Amino acid sequence: MPDLPHFTVTRFIEPIGFTGGFFGVCLFFLISGFVIPFSLERLGPGRFLLQRTFRLYPTYAVGLALTCLALALYASTHGIPFRIRLIDYLKNVSLCRDWLRGTSIDGIVWTLEVELKFYLICAAIGTVSSLRSGTAILLPMALLTLVCCTADFTPPALLPLSVLVVAAPFLPFMFLGTCIYNLQHRHWSFGKACLVGSILATAASVNFFQVQKHFGLPVRYFFANCGLALAGFALAYRYQNCIPYSRVLNWLAEISYPLYVVHGFAGDVLLSVLTDAGCPPYPAIGLTMATSIGVAYLVHLGVEIPSLKLGKWVLARVT
DSSP, rough: OOOOOOTTTTTHHHHTTOHHHHHHHHHHHHHHHHHHHHHHHHOOHHHHHHHHHHHHHHHHHHHHHHHHHHHHHHHHHHHHOOOOOHHHHHHTTTTTTTTTTOOSSSOOOHHHHHHHHHHHHHHHHHHHHHHHHHHHHHHHHHHHHHHHHHHOTTTHHHHTTHHHHHHHHHHHHHHHHHHHHHHHTTTOOHHHHHHHHHHHHHHHOOOOHHHHHGTTOOOOHHHHHHHHHHHHHHHHTTTTGGGHHHHHHOOOHHTTHHHHHHHHHHIIIIIIHHHHHTOHHHHHHHHHHHHHHHHHHHHHHIIIHHHHHHHHHHHHTTT
């Protein structure tokens, strides 16, 4: 694909390690940390996990299937062997791929695996205590950091500790969103939120230093994107009353999860097809974005909404 012109701002953000995709993932993690306490406190641990199952799995299963279909069509039309097997799909869609030594198909499954671990930790905390307790949040994160600092991440000791390689820096980072939730609802004072948040940020940093060789990324990549995501999220929280309501942004928020799980379908395949056919970069990007949004909306209507309704129906009958 031809290189796109570099805007002036690029010269300033690239050297510090900023990338839009990873920044978005970090922001996604913070938002999860902020909103999950709402569901957990309302439903309780068991019902919360059941509701998350209907929220997470059906939409991802369809999004990943679309990605596999697109890759299969691309391979068949370009004379390339299609090497994705059913077992590879099942390992990915289970969100236990890291435990099962599976290979990532779409490049985003690792983020959902981190998300699932976060759900399980939150449910465990909710079983014995509450996400309003700073101690209850810090204890498992301290244990995670201790494991990272003492574990051997080299083969043959890599499994099952390898599941910590990706998750360990991000789980404490996600709980920074929970700190802001507790501040928002006046469960914590500003001082307590800053204290707990500082400890969590330190744990995330220590964990990253311990496992960074497995990311293959420079240190600045982690700190630039996580730092900017946290700063942006904090500013949005501070000036939330100044942000006007937007129907367009609200609609995009509604389809954000389907868009996330299908963007590989269009981004990795359609964009390549268009540029291979000689389509100029900007029209190719525009058409790819429009297609991604359209497919995401169809998945939202046909899969996400029905699965959420089914989840509510099941929850209504679970005592």
